[in-house]
Amino acid sequence: MRHLPILLTVVPLTGAFLVPVLGRRPDRAYRLALLSVLLVLACAAGLLAMTGSGQTLQYYVGDWPPPWGIEVRVDALGAMLATFFAFVYLMVVLYAGSSVRAELGPAAQFWYWSLLLLLLAGINGVLTARDLFNLFVFTEIASLSACAIISVRDRLDSMEAALKYLILSAVAGGCILLGVALLYMVTGQLHLDHLGAALPAAAGSYPRVLLAALALLVSGFALKSALFPLHVWLPDAHSSAPSPSSAILSGLVVKLGIVALVRLFFVVFDWRRLVTLPLPTMVMAMGALGIVLGALFAMGQRDLKRMLAYSTVVQVGYIYFGLALLDEIALTGALMHVVNHALLKSMLFLCVGLIISRTGERSTAAMAGLARSMPLTVASFTVGAAAMVGIPLTNGFVSKWYMVLGTLNSGRPAMVAVILVSSLLSALYYFPLVVSAYFGRPASPQAEGPEGPPAMVWPVVGLAAVCLVLGIWPELPLRLLGGVARVMLGL
Amino acid sequence: MGMPLALFVRLNYMAAITLFLIGLHVLLGHPNLIKKVMGMNIMETGVFLFLVSIGYARHSAAPIMSPGGAESGLYANPLVSAIVLTGIVIAVSTTAYTLSLTIKLYEHCGTLDVNRLERLRR
Amino acid sequence: MRQLGATALLVVAAAVLFATLAEAPPFGWQEAPTRNVITDRYLAPGAGETGVLNAVTRIIFDYRSYDTLGEATVLFVGVAAAVVVLSGRTGRFAVRLAGGSDDPVLQTVTRVVVPLVQVFAAYVITHGHLSPGGGFAGGTMLGASFVLYLFVFGADRARRKLRPETGEMVEGGAAVWYVLVGLGGVLMGASFLANAAAGFPRGVEGALLSGGAVWLIGLGIGVKVAATVANLFLHLTGED
Numbered sequence: 090m091r092h093l094p095i096l097l098t099v100v101p102l103t104g105a106f107l108v109p110v111l112g113r114r115p116d117r118a119y120r121l122a123l124l125s126v127l128l129v130l131a132c133a134a135g136l137l138a139m140t141g142s143g144q145t146l147q148y149y150v151g152d153w154p155p156p157w158g159i160e161v162r163v164d165a166l167g168a169m170l171a172t173f174f175a176f177v178y179l180m181v182v183l184y185a186g187s188s189v190r191a192e193l194g195p196a197a198q199f200w201y202w203s204l205l206l207l208l209l210a211g212i213n214g215v216l217t218a219r220d221l222f223n224l225f226v227f228t229e230i231a232s233l234s235a236c237a238i239i240s241v242r243d244r245l246d247s248m249e250a251a252l253k254y255l256i257l258s259a260v261a262g263g264c265i266l267l268g269v270a271l272l273y274m275v276t277g278q279l280h281l282d283h284l285g286a287a288l289p290a291a292a293g294s295y296p297r298v299l300l301a302a303l304a305l306l307v308s309g310f311a312l313k314s315a316l317f318p319l320h321v322w323l324p325d326a327h328s329s330a331p332s333p334s335s336a337i338l339s340g341l342v343v344k345l346g347i348v349a350l351v352r353l354f355f356v357v358f359d360w361r362r363l364v365t366l367p368l369p370t371m372v373m374a375m376g377a378l379g380i381v382l383g384a385l386f387a388m389g390q391r392d393l394k395r396m397l398a399y400s401t402v403v404q405v406g407y408i409y410f411g412l413a414l415l416d417e418i419a420l421t422g423a424l425m426h427v428v429n430h431a432l433l434k435s436m437l438f439l440c441v442g443l444i445i446s447r448t449g450e451r452s453t454a455a456m457a458g459l460a461r462s463m464p465l466t467v468a469s470f471t472v473g474a475a476a477m478v479g480i481p482l483t484n485g486f487v488s489k490w491y492m493v494l495g496t497l498n499s500g501r502p503a504m505v506a507v508i509l510v511s512s513l514l515s516a517l518y519y520f521p522l523v524v525s526a527y528f529g530r531p532a533s534p535q536a537e538g539p540e541g542p543p544a545m546v547w548p549v550v551g552l553a554a555v556c557l558v559l560g561i562w563p564e565l566p567l568r569l570l571g572g573v574a575r576v577m578l579g580l
Numbered sequence: 581m582g583m584p585l586a587l588f589v590r591l592n593y594m595a596a597i598t599l600f601l602i603g604l605h606v607l608l609g610h611p612n613l614i615k616k617v618m619g620m621n622i623m624e625t626g627v628f629l630f631l632v633s634i635g636y637a638r639h640s641a642a643p644i645m646s647p648g649g650a651e652s653g654l655y656a657n658p659l660v661s662a663i664v665l666t667g668i669v670i671a672v673s674t675t676a677y678t679l680s681l682t683i684k685l686y687e688h689c690g691t692l693d694v695n696r697l698e699r700l701r702r
Numbered sequence: 703m704r705q706l707g708a709t710a711l712l713v714v715a716a717a718v719l720f721a722t723l724a725e726a727p728p729f730g731w732q733e734a735p736t737r738n739v740i741t742d743r744y745l746a747p748g749a750g751e752t753g754v755l756n757a758v759t760r761i762i763f764d765y766r767s768y769d770t771l772g773e774a775t776v777l778f779v780g781v782a783a784a785v786v787v788l789s790g791r792t793g794r795f796a797v798r799l800a801g802g803s804d805d806p807v808l809q810t811v812t813r814v815v816v817p818l819v820q821v822f823a824a825y826v827i828t829h830g831h832l833s834p835g836g837g838f839a840g841g842t843m844l845g846a847s848f849v850l851y852l853f854v855f856g857a858d859r860a861r862r863k864l865r866p867e868t869g870e871m872v873e874g875g876a877a878v879w880y881v882l883v884g885l886g887g888v889l890m891g892a893s894f895l896a897n898a899a900a901g902f903p904r905g906v907e908g909a910l911l912s913g914g915a916v917w918l919i920g921l922g923i924g925v926k927v928a929a930t931v932a933n934l935f936l937h938l939t940g941e942d
Contacts, residue, residue, distance in 0.1 A: 237783030609708030643757035647908030673780025
């Protein structure tokens with residue numbers, strides 16, 4: 090039981106390394122991936138049960154106590170995100186089990202499972218890291234494997250999008266490492282808590298070094314999480330990847346930069362000192378711009394996957410906006426939105442994947458009249474669209490409602506308009522699709538038969554069901570995240 | 581201490597940061613993919629030089645102990661060397677992957693210029 | 703436009719970073735903030751609590767071994783990604799990188815040099831805890847000897863020496879070995895990747911077989927890095 094925190098990364102790593110050892114057999118690799126993800130989900134759920142009672146689990150890797158060794162720590166936030174991310178992963182792996190055969194070549198199929206597991210290890214490593222350099226290493230694992238699951242598709246646009254993403258990730262990685270170096274230079278520490286403790290003294294002698302380090306780290310992680318206007322790589326990357334990859338990239342990978350920045354703002358750089366800088370206001374402004382302009386871009390898209398990708402820019406904007414308000418309620422809402430968006434966006438990408446594999450088209454027109462031939466997919470899509478807009482009884486409503494309350498609570502009533510306008514804009518690009526799916530006339534005569542392989546349809550339905558459950562009974566996660574927010578703000 | 585003198589006693593840091601900036605500029609500004617990869621490596625080398633420079637202390641030796649040694653000489657900081665080693669391996673993997681993407685794109689399009697690649701795609 | 707934006711970014715970043723540097727702790731300062739209890743413990747004289755003389759090796763394979771596992775993972779990801787991208791190359795502008803050479807001088811010299819390089823690589827890998835070098839440096843040399851062979855004798859003959867499937871298997875196996883050594887610590891009642899704390903023998907100070915888990919991990923890393931380099935070049939130079 091003591092070893093659960095480290096198992097979150099060790100299990101998927103072992104699975105990924107075993108894939109080539111077992112030979113070039115896609116079916117074995119798939120079963121190995123499924124087993125690893127199930128184990129990770131079990132570990133994460135166990136950790137959630139333990140941290141739910143307010144416990145924080147510390148694990149000294151190699152039995153070296155910090156500041157000499159590396160500590161891995163699971164708090165309520167980490168355990169909750171790990172659990173929901175592992176659940177999303179499980180659904181995506183089940184879906185991909187039958188979709189990759191059509192989308193990828195034989196050599197790529199076998200490596201795809203290994204790369205998915207490596208990405209899961211990277212994600213869990215970032216969620217549990219308590220050491221700045223360790224955080225950097227796992228961020229790089231996640232970024233590199235995120236690019237790799239785009240370029241597995243042997244198509245020119247996927248390769249180009251992966252290259253663009255890779256180059257900007259390298260820029261971000263360079264900035265982050267330089268930021269780490271500057272912080273280490275003036276404090277001599279790498280463990281997050283020890284860094285936080287050493288900073289006030291360092292701020293006296295080296296204020297400008299700390300500012301430069303902060304700027305480098307924020308721009309690096311913001312680039313990796315596609316905060317507007319650093320989102321330029323996202324639409325290409327997320328729309329040209331195979332659908333299961335898109336689901337993971339949009340749902341989970343962009344959140345890693347946000348989690349890293351949450352750790353930096355609230356553990357290393359004391360947020361009370363940060364408010365004396367223009368930084369929170371800048372982040373809030375960029376978030377707000379992303380919310381509004383991202384929605385406008387999304388409206389202009391005729392490609393379903395590109396539209397969803399721009400919608401991710403909007404939702405990332407929401408999360409940053411909620412974080413930068415530095416208010417307990419808004420913070421709870423923002424963290425809840427990390428979970429909600431992970432579930433929603435991966436579900437929507439899988440829906441679109443089903444639609445593409447059935448109709449062979451990826452334009453928004455392909456949705457017309459689909460409700461009759463693909464009832465479950467369209468119903469799930471409707472849940473997702475309603476949640477993105479923020480209709481009550483969906484999980485999207487809960488987090489947006491908390492952010493509105495937090496905005497009012499922190500004394501910025503004017504900013505509520507941003508959230509409301511953006512919800513309106515979201516309605517303008519999501520609802521026409523839903524309406525045309527139910528009432529539109531299909532463009533071409535539709536094939537008879539089931540919607541798709543059951544292994545692809547049921548994961549989507551499962552994700553939609555969890556979205557509804559979280560929308561109707563949000564109390565438990567909200568209580569947990571409220572506790573996290575209070576700890577973070579030191580209340 | 582004036583600004584020029586302050587920078588002079590930190591010449592190593594300046595060189596490292598200059599390399600970082602040159603690399604960043606090539607990586608973002610140059611249209612040729614191979615040059616971009618070179619820029620990426622120069623940028624990373626700049627960061628590694630910076631890290632190694634942090635670890636140096638005047639008259640310090642390489643951090644390899646002698647057996648049975650009770651002597652406590654001054655050694656260079658081994659932690660930054662370990663960080664640089666990790667960083668180099670990350671840079672190597674990124675470079676290998678970027679180059680393989682570059683080869684693939686070249687074999688399909690016959691060009692290394694990102695502007696022409698973008699035009700070809702449309 | 704791209705050029706202009708990059709230049710503007712360069713000017714701003716240069717101004718900020720140089721202003722920052724003017725204030726940084728001076729270069730070579732013996733009382734710099736980085737000299738603290740952490741480095742003191744890392745630089746303990748003799749073989750100390752880890753049984754390793756090379757302080758950098760102490761950190762990468764013992765104190766901060768988890769980072770090194772991550773580092774090995776990044777390498778694995780990079781090569782896996784490259785292998786997937788390079789498999790099935792069918793483009794119109796296909797490039798052949800290694801057709802080999804018929805020059806007898808080149809071939810003879812290579813036949814002599816390759817074993818020497820490999821012996822030295824084996825020395826560097828197995829002595830990483832005592833002297834400069836270690837798994838990463840030695841593994842790269844071992845891989846480089848294969849690359850030399852590949853360029854001189856051509857990709858087809860190199861493929862007969864090492865099939866890509868075998869290379870992938872060795873690479874994955876060596877990475878699994880790292881995890882298994884780490885789990886050995888768990889089985890012995892300590893934490894993941896524990897060395898002396900788990901009861902791995904520290905050995906005689908300065909002996910070849912000393913350092914416990916550090917030596918075992920270094921061996922695995924050497925094999926893994928060599929397989930990675932060889933594998934990468936096999937895929938870079940020809941179709942699968």
